[in-house]
Amino acid sequence: MPTPPVILLLSGSLRAGSSNDRVLRTARAVAEQAPEPLEAVLYEGLAGLPHFNPDDDHDPLPAPVAALRAAIDGAAAVLICAPEYAGTLPGSFKNLLDWTVGGTEICDKPVAWVNAAAPGRGEGAAATLRTVLGYTGAAVVEEACVRVPAGGGEPAADGLLTDPAAREGLARVLALLAAAARETGDA
Ligand SMILES: Cc1cc2nc3c(=O)[nH]c(=O)nc-3n(C[C@H](O)[C@H](O)[C@H](O)COP(=O)(O)O)c2cc1C
Numbered sequence: 687m688p689t690p691p692v693i694l695l696l697s698g699s700l701r702a703g704s705s706n707d708r709v710l711r712t713a714r715a716v717a718e719q720a721p722e723p724l725e726a727v728l729y730e731g732l733a734g735l736p737h738f739n740p741d742d743d744h745d746p747l748p749a750p751v752a753a754l755r756a757a758i759d760g761a762a763a764v765l766i767c768a769p770e771y772a773g774t775l776p777g778s779f780k781n782l783l784d785w786t787v788g789g790t791e792i793c794d795k796p797v798a799w800v801n802a803a804a805p806g807r808g809e810g811a812a813a814t815l816r817t818v819l820g821y822t823g824a825a826v827v828e829e830a831c832v833r834v835p836a837g838g839g840e841p842a843a844d845g846l847l848t849d850p851a852a853r854e855g856l857a858r859v860l861a862l863l864a865a866a867a868r869e870t871g872d873a
Contacts, residue, residue, distance in 0.1 A: 690723035691762035691864050691873035698768020698779035698811070700733050705836035707768040709802045712847040713856045718855060724864050727767075729757055734821075738784035754782065755789045759775060761868035763796040764824070765859065770803060772810035783818045793823035796866035798830030798859060804837055825870060830862040 695710040710728055717726035734750045742748055747755070758764060768779050775783075786792045799815050801808045812831070819826055834847075834855045842848045847856075867873035 690725045691867050693717065693724060693726045693863055693867075694726045694757055694761035694762060694764045694862060696764060696766045696768075696779075696782070697732065698776050699807065700741055700776075701737070704769075706769050706802050707809050707871060708845055708847060709767045709800055709834055709852075709856070710765070711799075712853065713767075713839075713860060715846055715857045717860055718851050720860060722861070722864065724762075724860060726736075726759070726860065727757070727868045729754070731757075732778060732782055735752070735782055735785060738781050740788075743788040746784045751785050752758045755791045758786065758789075758791040758795065762873035763798075763863035764792065765830075765863060766797065766799040766815060767802050768799065768811055768815065773810035775811050780814070780818065783822065786822050790857065792819075794825050794870060795872060796827050796863050797824040798863055800831075800856070800859060801833040802836040802856055803833070804835050805833065808833075809829075809852065827862055827866045830859045830866075832859060834859075843862060 697707045697710050698741055699706045714726040717724050731750050731753055736748050761862055834852045
């Protein structure tokens with residue numbers, strides 16, 4: 687049986703109870719019910735990444751950086767959900783993206799971001815993502831870059847989003863990323 691494509695989920699928040707995490711954990715649950723098999727894997731190494739230093743960006747890489755690049759390399763596509771801090775990305779997540787610049791793993795890889803903020807919020811983070819991903823050479827899947835507010839509906843007991851529109855939106859995002867990965871040969 688062919689292996690289902692892996693979509694790597696990158697959260698930009700380190701906060702316990704993060705709304706961006708909630709959106710991505712919901713995406714992971716939605717992936718399990720997708721009509722076409724796909725696997726959504728949540729990256730959990732953000733807190734362990736060292737501060738980016740070009741002097742350390744060579745083999746052997748710091749182990750957390752090697753693990754990050756291997757996770758991106760092994761994924762068919764990447765889905766980001768990051769909050770906005772002071773009009774841009776949280777520094778810790780920008781740090782993660784800085785570590786991807788020196789590698790080739792994200793280059794030409796289908797990537798999208800979901801904005802979990804309420805309407806009218808989070809545009810600064812999205813604009814920064816667009817700029818930085820441009821430098822990494824990621825293949826941004828425009829139709830999959832959508833808003834899925836984390837505040838929609840009461841969270842279920844498992845903390846996931848229950849709003850059908852949010853879950854349908856995430857299913858569409860995952861399907862678009864999987865389709866883009868098939869086109870680029872990543873899946
Ligand atoms: C230091 C800090 C700065 C923030 N700056 C902004 C901002 O510029 N624009 C905005 O819309 N929200 C801003 N927020 C609100 C966060 O984006 C919002 O609380 C978000 O839900 C946090 O994501 P999380 O729940 O995944 O941790 C800021 C929050 C913090 C803690």
